[in-house]
Amino acid sequence: MGGLGEATPPSFSQNFSSMTMPPEEIQSLITTGLPGASCEITDLTGTADHWSLAVTWEGFRDLGLLEQHKAVMEILRPHMVEGSGAIHAVQIKPQLP
Amino acid sequence: MTLREQLETAIQENTILLFTKGNKMFPRCGWSAGVIDIFKSMDVPFETIDILDDPEIRPTLISISDWPTTPQIFVGGKFIGGGDIVQELHARGELAPLVEAALGTTEGVEGAEGAEGAEA
Numbered sequence: 001m002g003g004l005g006e007a008t009p010p011s012f013s014q015n016f017s018s019m020t021m022p023p024e025e026i027q028s029l030i031t032t033g034l035p036g037a038s039c040e041i042t043d044l045t046g047t048a049d050h051w052s053l054a055v056t057w058e059g060f061r062d063l064g065l066l067e068q069h070k071a072v073m074e075i076l077r078p079h080m081v082e083g084s085g086a087i088h089a090v091q092i093k094p095q096l097p
Numbered sequence: 098m099t100l101r102e103q104l105e106t107a108i109q110e111n112t113i114l115l116f117t118k119g120n121k122m123f124p125r126c127g128w129s130a131g132v133i134d135i136f137k138s139m140d141v142p143f144e145t146i147d148i149l150d151d152p153e154i155r156p157t158l159i160s161i162s163d164w165p166t167t168p169q170i171f172v173g174g175k176f177i178g179g180g181d182i183v184q185e186l187h188a189r190g191e192l193a194p195l196v197e198a199a200l201g202t203t204e205g206v207e208g209a210e211g212a213e214g215a216e217a
Contacts, residue, residue, distance in 0.1 A: 089166060
């Protein structure tokens with residue numbers, strides 16, 4: 001709630017789209033990072049920054065729950081709080097094919 | 098003691114420690130509230146550290162756990178996961194045994210039969 005006094009970007013729409021990430025782009029990050037995976041994505045809040053990702057991947061088979069989540073999280077990290085911040089929050093649902 | 102040492106000490110000294118936004122009484126994030134509710138329902142002793150108390154906590158915590166989001170849950174000095182991992186462990190009935198083992202109790206912990214869903 002910074003108020004209108006805070007630097008309003010010259011092109012709001014352009015700036016907005018670079019702050020969030022289109023769902024297709026997130027899906028493609030996952031399917032590229034985890035070869036053979038499929039990814040169903042849901043916008044949990046309608047604000048394009050809280051996502052639910054149901055990821056189905058054969059590679060999860062030999063991993064524990066934390067490692068399964070890590071496999072997905074590591075791909076997203078550059079776009080989260082430590083990086084660009086385009087993705088604020090994710091819920092991950094790892095699934096086996 | 099550096100902040101990192103303080104956090105590491107807290108993790109070792111509290112069998113169940115949650116890093117959350119807000120605290121037990123006033124969670125300030127739905128996912129933090131969800132994990133707090135789970136541990137409350139299990140009726141086990143746990144502590145929370147509010148990452149919003151100090152802007153340095155979050156980056157320091159990330160460097161300890163190698164996990165980017167909040168909440169973060171530590172049991173027996175070990176990072177077990179974020180909010181959805183704990184919800185899933187609870188739903189599978191795997192959280193209670195883990196907590197019991199860490200607390201060193203053999204008594205049953207409430208909630209061992211699993212969660213009723215993920216309506217956090």
